[in-house]
Amino acid sequence: MDSTLKKRKFNKDRQFLNSMMVGNENEVEEDGSEYPSDTSILLNRGSTKETVVLFQKESVWATAIQMFIPFLLAGFGMVAASLLLDKVQHWPVYQNVSEVYILVPALLGLKGNLEMTLCSRLSTHANLGHLDSKKQKTSLIVGNIALILCQAIVVGFLASLAAVVFGWIPKGIVNIQHALLLSASSIVTAFAASFVLGLVMVGVIIFSRHFHINPDNVATPIAAGLGDLTTLAVLSYFASLFYRTIDSHPWLTPTLIVLGLGLVPLWAYIASENKYTREVLFSGWSPVISAMIISSAGGLILDFTVSQFKGVAVFQLIINGVGGNLVAVQASRISTELHSQGEPGYLPETMQVCISPCSAFCDEKKTSHTGTAKMLMLMVVPGHLIFSYMISYLQAGHTSFTIIFMAVYLSAALLQVFLLLYIAQVLTLSMWRAGVDPDNSAIPYLTALGDLLGTMLLGIAFQFLYLIGDGDSDVGD
Template structure:
């Protein structure tokens, strides 16, 4: 009687197919591409977008410094708690989308026009759905934290804050005057939510985001809200006057740079290995600092370049703020030294965290494109606001 061979499980079959895909790729050609990616190549690709986004964050800082004195901001301090969560949410959703599309492009999933259209539209629908839901939840968290820190919950203010948060997250760049239309806006956003859900379920990758992509975004929102609580306490203290203009800059720079690194590591893992198994040269789950920044390889090369860009970029942004006379704080030499040390330490810690978190997500068979960036940018917001508060306190102590 012939012995029937055991059938392979779906997981084992997927692993075998994935290994064959990796083995069938043109390894010599990919090796030449990685070998040809020098520090100059990485720097030339990153520098211009980094500087342009930095100027945008400087302008955002100017705007925050102006509107912090508006009556609504003085009457509703919860807005300062909500601001980092909303800004971080917008950045998280956009950067996770960019990371997913980058991985899809590098693994051949965008070669077909039909596949490209389906993938893009489904992922955009996921972002609309997540922004609406998480924007509403972040407002509830801001109201709760505000009440815990000494405020009172009023129904009208709660409805206005929830509607403002959900609509701002839904329409990122549109400023709405919805004081009298708050219930209608909430109802409209809730009504269109099922539409985004139906569109998002059309693609397998976006369906995966719907199932596993909520936890990182929600936890990141909570972490950013903690940073917002610190910002609320600092920005209303006259001793820390001028902090508002620097907050979007230090938070945005750290988040942008670590998102680039996390996306590059994630794409490298998708190209080189299968979920659950780290490729050769990345076997350590928790690499040391020398392995992250000093060894040879494309990921270490980009980490060095990104860390190098911190000080020149921030010097340019500080100079822009000084020339434009933005903010209410004087940029002295002592403050500049403290600020540069804080920003450099922030990005250093985030780049180290990116290596650890992306490897951990891959080892746990989670997609790093969806899992790692929200956590990293949220911690970047928390570190940025905390370090900035320390800089102002140190300036206050040293300069009297």
């Protein structure tokens, strides 16, 4: 069979399978056998075997159902993290080493940069059938875990340096003991949280694949929810521990810094020997480092805002978490569809880069993800109402839940998600057209922008409430 005939036969089989797959979980072939709802299907035509990669489009309702429970679970995790931050902000280490506040968005953003990017990469592999082989699955898992550990330690260390610099700017002095505490806390937190969360996310994606659930819809929300609580708990514990032993065990923090940085070459070697992560190891630093700097700027805003309004702390993780959560799902879904239609550099006609914000949500001729974007926007208000009610019921925070407060707060949350979803559409497609894989690059920028926008809009909201007389006695002393 010559190449032209093979190509025609391949396209014919692809068109037939696409017609059979639309809107159905399992469909029947002409001979009575079933095609599963997987996205990779092996065709046998005589002695020729061809793999047809399909992107199964889901209905908006199917996407909403798959997302809603993970979204709520992730939200409960963010509420728990917010309650934890509301408590630990009164600990001596937070009171006396205020630069720790700068580390909070940076390290929580690092979780988004690494774990959610890991989820996006593995979700694409799962949807393309690359996790069905045991050998390929093991190689993907080992390479990606080594990669995120390498990136976590390096970026965690750089985040601590950024916190020291941002802390030095207003004060003009650097406390060496505090700088060592920040570096050790950041490295240990980044390593421990990335290792635990990485394994959990791998399990979630394999579980989703086994039960024919699109991991793009469930993995990133779970990574966001578990990541906030785990990262904040580990950071607060070790920062407090190092602060208590700063005089009695002065050797502890520099030893941990040297040990953590000393492991970087090991993880880098393992990742470089793996064909699935080799390219990301060398090309994936710019997004996570840039995102860390953006998140650190958000941390500087948080440090200033918390000193003025204590009530900000309990809402900061929720508004940032929800925004990053939703935009990561959209970016992951767009990336998976792009991968199903070609290689980076080829942009389908149905997906345009330069569109207006209204087109991103309403014009299906210019983008095939308007339905998902609208559905994600519809989840913002119910989600925040549920999470705010939980905070109010537990009597946490320093803010009364008046009608004016909720109106201003929800307006800030809606504006944040609207901007993020539009930026996700433009950024993801721009990267793909430029030949850059958005699975490795888009989510770090989007989650970092989510942190920056969320913290900034929340600070503006609290300032506005204070000016109109709706503020509580949450003004810092």
